[in-house]
Amino acid sequence: MKLSDSWEALRDKDFRWFFIARTVSRTGSSMAPVALAFAVLEVEQKAVALGLVMAARTTATIVFLLVGGVVSDRFSRRVVLQVSHVLTALTQGAVAWLVITGNATVASIVAIEAINGAVTAFTMPAMQGLVPQLVPNRLLQQANALMSFAMQGTTVIGPALAGLIVAGPGAGWALAVDAMTYAIAVLALARVTIPPVARATTSMLHDLREGWSEFTSRQWLWVIVLAFGFLNAIHVGAWVVLGPFIATRHPDLLGERGWGLVLSAEAVGAVLMTVVLMRGQLRHPLRAGMLGVCLVVPALVMLGVAPSVWLLLPVAFAAGMGMEVFGTGWNVALMENVPQRALSRVASYDALGSFVAMPVGATVFGWLAAVADPRWLAVISGVAYLLISLAALAVPSVWRLGRRLPEPAERAAAPGV
Known part of the structure; x- marks a missing residue:
């Protein structure tokens, strides 16, 4: 295989825009743990406060995961991702605004990050289901490897970037950059075209059982x-x-x-x-x-x-x-x-x-x-x-x-x- 063939999946316009959206949003996600940790510690210098925020986010994700799977199979996965990214941008932007203005409390961050965690429960299943709609079977491995390459790269870059912003303007501004990456991802996803969805008429319980x-x-x-x-x-x-x-x-x-x-x-x-x-x-x-x-x-x-x-x-x-x-x-x-x-x-x-x-x-x-x-x-x-x-x-x-x-x-x- 030629080296240029390693990027064949990116020649497809729809997968290319999806890949751009995923890479940009993933950069924000990799910044979030560092930015959020220091934002919480700015509000209250206690490890228990940070633990409460993380626990609220994770618990909400677990609670809504199965619902997120049903919704992502019922509706356009691109639209589910766009709505999820808009909500992520709004929630992270809200925390950023509260921290920057000095109005943040541990309770307010816990509440907002719980919403953010619930949104994540819709993002993951939709993303998993969208990839095979964008590339043929023969390119599935390459497409997944490309996305993993981007994910690993942002895992290195994101925390370092967040650390620089936290050390400079402050943790609130790092969260604001995180929110902005999701807004950009929404625009990139708008360029992705997938076939229309036939609306399901069954109940959510039926879909979960199926x-x-x-x-x-x-x-x-x-x-x-x-x-x-x-x-x-x-x-x-x-x-x-x-x-x-x-x-x-x-x-x-x-x-x-x-x-x-x-x-x-x-x-x-x-x-x-x-x-x-x-x-x-x-x-x-x-x-x-x-x-x-x-x-x-x-x-x-x-x-x-x-x-x-x-x-x-x-x-x-x-x-x-x-x-x-x-x-x-x-x-x-x-x-x-x-x-x-x-x-x-x-x-x-x-x-x-x-x-x-x-x-x-x-x-x-x-x-x-x-x-x-x-x-x-x-x-x-x-x-x-x-x-x-x-x-x-x-x-x-x-x-x-x-x-x-x-x-x-x-x-x-x-x-x-």
């Missing part, structure tokens, strides 16, 4: 989501919670600066893998993805056995590559094998499993670290992670799932989408 039926009827799908309910909890607990804790306990070997380098190595591995995935094809996306997931195991074990920055850098780099293979492979598997009419609902069930697992993992591992040696916990977590990954990989439907035959170059939407 989405659940689509979810449970595919063994490979629910097996992976179930496995990642545990894997995500372990990853958040052992890597995100225990990692910094172990780093601070071993400043001579790792320390805060070393841990930052390790996370950067993980991100670089993911970015480089997206470039590889733009050019090659995963013939068995779940097989490759779950084998990639196993590359997280050496990073977790090394964190416990020898928490040295120089030993962790290569294994973190490999873990980033492996997780990127899974992320792209998983998206391709969903988009190729789940009917478009139900794709957003299925994606919402998938996201629900991930969102619930993360706070559970953080809470459980935070408690375990207080009663057990965190380094042993990291090693045990690595072993558990490997066993769960291999168990999922051993399921025949996961191992055997292959790519479907490519569609014609012209885009074809399923009825009712």
Whole structure:
């Protein structure tokens, strides 16, 4: 494949504008955690205040995820995204205005960010369902790799940009820039054309049951989501919670600066893998993805056995590559094998499993670290992670799932989408 062919999906006008919208809004999203954290701390210098804001946002997302899936399958996903982005711009803009004018309170930020979290529950399923409407099957992997490339890039740029603005004009202005990115994304999405939607006449409860039926009827799908309910909890607990804790306990070997380098190595591995995935094809996306997931195991074990920055850098780099293979492979598997009419609902069930697992993992591992040696916990977590990954990989439907035959170059939407 020629290097220019790696960008073939961007030659399509509709996907190109969607990609621009996604990249711009994602830049704002990557700025938000830094900007919001310092905005809250400007109002009240207490960690509990920040915890309340984050908890309100996450809880609202979880509560509305399934509703977001139904709405995204019933209506034009482009319109759902545009409305969601308008509401995100308004909510983040409101917090920015309150902080800049000195009228913000913790209660007001909690309330507004809860609305913002609820909006996110509509954004994610709509975005997942829109991609296969914009590109043919043969370009699904490339399109997902391109979006992941942009996401990883903004993850590096966004926090740094937010930090500069917070250190200069202030946290409120960083939130204002975040709001502006979503406004720009709305304009970019207006250039995207997709087939009209046939309005559903069934009840929301019926649609939820239908989405659940689509979810449970595919063994490979629910097996992976179930496995990642545990894997995500372990990853958040052992890597995100225990990692910094172990780093601070071993400043001579790792320390805060070393841990930052390790996370950067993980991100670089993911970015480089997206470039590889733009050019090659995963013939068995779940097989490759779950084998990639196993590359997280050496990073977790090394964190416990020898928490040295120089030993962790290569294994973190490999873990980033492996997780990127899974992320792209998983998206391709969903988009190729789940009917478009139900794709957003299925994606919402998938996201629900991930969102619930993360706070559970953080809470459980935070408690375990207080009663057990965190380094042993990291090693045990690595072993558990490997066993769960291999168990999922051993399921025949996961191992055997292959790519479907490519569609014609012209885009074809399923009825009712």
